[in-house]
Amino acid sequence: MSRTLMWLEAASASKVVAEQLAQNGGVLAAIAAALAETPAPVVVTCARGSSDHAAGYLKFLLETRAGTLVASLPPSVASIYETLPRIGDGVCVAISQSGRSTDLLSTVEAMQRDKVRVIAMVNDADSPLAAMADFVVPLHAGVERSVAATKSYIATLFAGLHLTSVLAPATLPSSLLAALPQQLDQAWALDWTPLIDALADARGLYVIGRGAGLAVAAEAALKFKETCALHAEAFSAAEVRHGPMALFDADLPLLVFRQDDAAADSIDALVDIAVGQGCRVFVTGRARAGATALPVIDAPAIVQPLLQIQSFYRAANDLALRRGLDPDNPPLLRKVTVTV
Template sequence: MHAEACEAGAAVSRFLAQNRKALDLLGESLRKDPPALVITCARGSSDHAATYAKYLVETLLGVPTVSAAFSTVSLYDAPVASSPGRVLCLAISQSGRSPDMLATVERQQASGALVVALVNDEDSPLAAMADVVLPLCAGPEKSVAATKSYITSLAGIAAIVAAWRDDADFASDLADLPARLNEAFALDWSALGEGLRDATNLFVIGRGYGLAVAQEAALKFKETSALHAEAFSSAEVRHGPMAVVREGFPVIAFAGPDSAGDDVRALCTEFATRGARVWLASQADGAEPGIGHLPVLSLRAELAPLATISSFYRMANALSLARGNDPDSPPYLAKVTRTR
């Protein structure tokens, strides 16, 4: 897990280089005939990437983006109605082999959707059926816990949006991302790992672009450390779950350099006043009492979560080992999950 997470910068660099022409053609096509709807198809870590896609597409392009519920096709065999406007089906997968995802993508394609696949296995059934294939180029991932393929999926989504918008500034920042990911992986989050060594439950908080990596972090805590973690937006947690947060309860928060980050920072202050054990990853140097500061890089809000999760992965691997677990081979899990 450590070695693969460390490779994320190189993986993103390969993705951008190999898919440059395909991204340009896709962007031109999407501008010429803009989709009225984006439907994401993904599970697990890839579905967290789909959360990122929702926020990025809806904020930067204004196109509604929804997640397909695979069981409606794989279990209920429900039809998919043709849309009066163009539909972009964005399928995100490391393996490209889960039967329920393939059935859903096939049904979307039959209804007239343009299928674009972000997939790490270029020989997979998903790659074979897609109209446009954007290989993640992450390379073999032996650890059950996806790391570099997840970060490259986020970068792929950002690259699609930059190409769709024909946004030169965004594309330039993406080109700089591999080096920034290497910097982020080197940041020291060991204080968080030490603080969670004996934890049993915790919340992971994000909002906006950062919600996707909060979801991913919560999954990694469960997968690699057998540590029960729940992810919430800083807005949604206020609708009931925050009653759990009392003295000593651990909270990890990811705050970007935008208004969503401001809300996360405000929530951390509130939780700290209750005596919760709060750690905040934020570009603002956290000097507030009761809040542990986790260093992050200074990046535009849309790309900041990619660097944050890179720093997190290094800590999560070390925490897993400190708790006596094997982060590469968690019990009861397999690298390819074949749900139906």
């Protein structure tokens, strides 16, 4: 397949993660020290698009590993409705590639007026968002020219993982993070051709995840839309049972992001239902009767989402080309999206 910008940028994710490991230790230690002195009873995240999907992974990490409640704050609460929930000694994590979106900056300004501590996870360390934050966690993804965010998304997932490992080191050993650059390269080499073949002429699909995998399910659904002109809806493996599974039939493919954790049994049960309804189902990792298993890297469940979305990016690039599309230049979209 052609080496598009999307292909080249996604392939470099391992180098981005290695750079974060080498460069971000100091700022993460400073954040940990500040939170040890004044603990945060709640963390609010503020982001849009792929950055917001990455915020979902951070939410899962902080709630399950650090025991901290996390809520997503829509930027429009501050930018349009001109209000802000009171979070006291809480922390705002603002996530952005460009650090220039008007609504995000409005939220951070409101947080500053309320004396809320702000952590910016941002790719452009010279951006207005970085200048406003109390702590800046650079993503180190470098210039990303393809409209589809790939390496910067994985960089944001890793930034959340790295931060959580510093805040709750007993739950995330450093060896787990150190192994990721090599594992990302291995994940990039995996062959998901059966998925590409099945979706070459598809009109839509469900993308399913749960727990740590829900954030990458949402990201994959977005990439199907913007690079492949393929309508995809992301659902939790639990929430899809509350109505959406009524559409299960032979015309609805499913891509299921499965990790080997406490949610695995519920995901397997859902796969069995979908297969029984005639759906063509693709599952990352463990094979189920009637479903197609997509190869994955053997790694702890908490990092599997980073590796699985890396394999997905290569498949999405190739699927876009198979469908006669340019994944670098989706219609109506541009790299920096400014919302109010």
